[in-house]
Amino acid sequence: MRNIQVNEIAKAVRELCIEANYQLSPDMCRALGEARKKEESPLGKQILGQLEENLEIAQTEEIPICQDTGMAVIFMEIGQEVHFEGGSLEEAIQEGVRCGYRDGYLRKSVVKDPLIRENTKDNTPGVIHYSIVLGDRVKITVAPKGFGSENMSRIFMLKPADGMEGVKNAVLTAVKDAGPNACPPMVVGVGIGGTFEKCALLAKQALTRPAGEHSPVAYVKEMEEELLERINRTGIGPGGLGGSVTAFAVNINTYPTHIAGLPVAVNICCHVNRHAVREI
């Protein structure tokens, strides 16, 4: 058994909220640089250049990469030998979000009720997903999610007979509908299988996988490559203003499902695909 003080978690979450919003992970920076070399449209190239410049300014002048600093999505992988002390873990995570968004000059984008819509003024609550794993470590991933792209995400409850082609068409449909609204070039997270809510979570988790890293499952890897190529043939391009780079990556996660179903979730993320990770 390993004891961890919850205020240590709060401190880590605070720092990760700030880090994620000022600095993209190396895989995303690399993807952006490579995209500029590949892009055929001069305007597209120019936009990608501006996005690289934007990252540079964000880091050196301490201005968030995007003004939509997101709703904080937090994945907690908790080793089953960990014992938390010093208060509520849930409240500590929310306190981390509160302090991170306050101290990091991040935008407060959360409303208390989806219909009454009064701003909570501290960006809480975040959305927390817990999973219990082996060991005595805690892995925290903070992925602030902007809603320009979140709004363009979709769930399709396909039939088993729709098969592989049905899944590919669903992904392409979601991407084309998203078009310029989702701030392309995008990262496309796909969840296939499970239940209605499980496939959405798989898709969200897929967005935290580094761009350029493929599924270990051979057929899934092939699908990722094929879909990325087909998405980049749509012509949507950087900023949706035409070009050959519409997506940096397609990341697919799968899970067993029911004999009667083929759920598919497509979670779209803009080029500011933020995820900061720490292990305690």
Add this chain to the structure above:
Amino acid sequence: MLSCKPSCSTGNLSLYYGWDLYLSEAKGMEINMEKYLQMPLSKEDAANLRAGDYVYLTGIMYTARDAAHKRMQETLEAGEPLPIVLQGTVIYYMGPSPARSGRPIGSAGPTTASRMDKYAPALLDLGLLGMIGKGRRSLAVRDAVVRNGAVYFAAVGGAGALLSKAVLESEVVAYEDLGTEAIRKLTVDKFPVIVCMDSCGTDLYEISAEQYRKE
């Protein structure tokens, strides 16, 4: 570069630029012109802009997004005056992140314009001449843009740090309780935008993706 005067007789870029010229230029997106404009805009400024033009805006613009638009609509329905003058005004669909001390604003990129589609036609009919956002607009907005000789610009989505550098001053002028969604008066210098829908109703998003489509 192109010198032919655009005419509004058609919604098809190829026709008003001349088909041959369109084919030869379109591949390289050379159809866009660089222009510098002062805000508030004049009707003539708006009428001369064409989808694809790269424009640097200088002067005063106002921010408003979902909540401010909803409140403006309620104000109009109640027969009360709006907190800002709409004549020739450009509204920027944007809610900034907080400014650090000594700076005018935080990160300041565009939000998705389609969420304002429900409210935009009424404002355009009252004299609003320009909108800045990102993404597609509805047919009702397109009709209102054409009807009023207005223009819809796109700023680069997700480039909030870069775009904030063009903002010299920012002041909340209405609905302060809405936080980031309050109406702000921005003084900007050469704020970079691209004409996405011109006063003829030509939609750059429709044209540009087609040029690079390989399906």
